[in-house]
Amino acid sequence: MRKIIGVVLLIISLGLLSWKVSLTGDIINNYIQRTSLSFHLLGLVLLFVSFILLTSKRTLDYLVLPGGESKWKNPRLKAALEAKKKRKIGKMYCMEGADSEEDILLLGEKVKPGDRVGIDTFPMHYREYMTIAKKGEKDGKFPKGVKFENIRIDENASAKLYGLLGWLEETIKRRPLAYKKDRDEKYLERIKGFVHKIIS
Secondary structure, eight states, X not given: OHXXXXXXXXXXXXXXXXXXXXXXSHHHHHHHHHHHHHHHHHHHHHHHHHHHHHHOOOOEEXXXXXXXXXXXHHHHHHHHHHXXXXXXXXXXXXXXXXXXXXXXXXXXXXXXXXXXXXXXXXXXXXXXXXXXXXXXXXXXXXXXXXEEEEEEOOOOHXXXXXXXXXXXXXXXXXXXXXXXXXXXXXXXXXXXXXXXXXXX
16 A cells, blocks of 8 residues: 555656646746746655655564474574564564464464564465464454565475465365364374475
């Protein structure tokens, strides 16, 4: 929404800055010159505001770092440090769930509606998290109105496949979200463990 407003203001400001009217008569000319100056000043102000809206990034209430494979820890830390340089971060939170589903359930205990949350992971894993969060909202186990953003790290073929399988699993599941100790999915867990060993 900020970007859309920024673009609209940019267009209006450019229109005002290029506004010219040429009429005869001293009184009319003086009036037009004053009006033109006012429009140009307004155009400059709107140009400045649009620049801020288009280039600035909003404060994150939480910057979230998932756990998981050690090979992803360094890229995630690097991305987190870059994010901290560029914008204000309220709190940093390291996820400690047994899996992505638990990560979201635990995060839901910390955040509140309206919070902006940046998740520091590769795109397919982020997509899996978003699928779980939406299910959590429907189940009443995750607050509604939380705004998410992907603090992206590079996604190689292995990471993409890992994230895709996780996203497909969460898309297919129809049960409400639950902590691992409360699930009866031992057979599924064995399959996931086997696949994970193959792609790791």
